[in-house]
Amino acid sequence: MADNQNLLAGQRRALILEEVRRRGGIRVSELTRMLQVSDMTVRRDLDVLARQGTLEKVHGGAVPVDQARTHEPGFEAKSELELTAKSDIARAAASLVVPGTAVALAGGTTTFAVAQQLVDIPDLTVVTNSVRVADVFHAARRPAEGRGVESGAATVVLTGGVRTPSETLVGPVADAAIGSLHFDVLFLGTHGISVEAGCSTPNLAEAETNRHFIRSARRVVVVADHTKWGTTGLSSFASLDEVDTLVMDAGLAADDREEIEEHVAELIIAGPEPAGAAG
Secondary structure, eight states, X not given: OTTGGGSOHHHHHHHHHHHHHHHTOEEHHHHHHHHTOOHHHHHHHHHHHHHTTSOEEETTEEEOHHXXXXXXXXXXXXXXXXXXXXXXXXXHHHTXXXXXXXXXXXXXXXXXXXXXXXXXXXXXXXXXXXXHHHHHHHHHHSOOXXXXXXXXXXXXXXXOOEEOTTSBEESHHHHHHHHTOOBSEEEEOOSEEXXXXXXXESOHHHHHHHHHHHHTBSSEEEEOOXXXXXXXXXXXXXXXXXXXXXXXXXXXXXXXXXXXXXXXXXXXXXXXXXXXXXX
């Protein structure tokens, strides 16, 4: 397919749709190599096809419509996607936290990145239903070279519950624990986000646990890379007007930013703008 860069947009999208249906799903990186076009071009094509209802965007790629809403990648698979974007988002999100506050972190690879940025903020009380997030703080508290745990290290509460493919604890036990607590700020990841569906996930139990988190938080901060925009999971857990702050990376298109700002109280764009982006 060496000449695919010369295809018309309609022809290119037809090829994308054919590959998605034939293979049961495909990654953006594979499409860029196959079609010899830019990452941005592929994502725009996927946006168009998703709006037409012919496929569904998922983390880092696309799957057929009948698979997308219940497709839940594991933690390791998701952790390899959009690494730079997640790092930028995590730094911006962590800047919203002050010492001595109660912070909740729901499960996911982007909230995991946020946790890594929070370990140096003193005197936090951290509540999480993510095994991976809890491990970040527990590792930071381990004594080094015979010294005890340093004062100011975070106090971490890990909820119980049933583990999902994304290493998140959900279900009645987690819901009860979260519902009895109160947080200054909550950081939530999301499988997908859109005007129509808000924030959504393929996992019904995780959606319910996220709703408990939201009800217990004074400030709700959703952290999501730009590939999540326009993607819809099986179950919605928050409308956009329930989100106080949305932190996304600079890969988000200008028109999408304008649409989001009409529905979310605060949109923070993290990281440098892509080369050639309009100022």
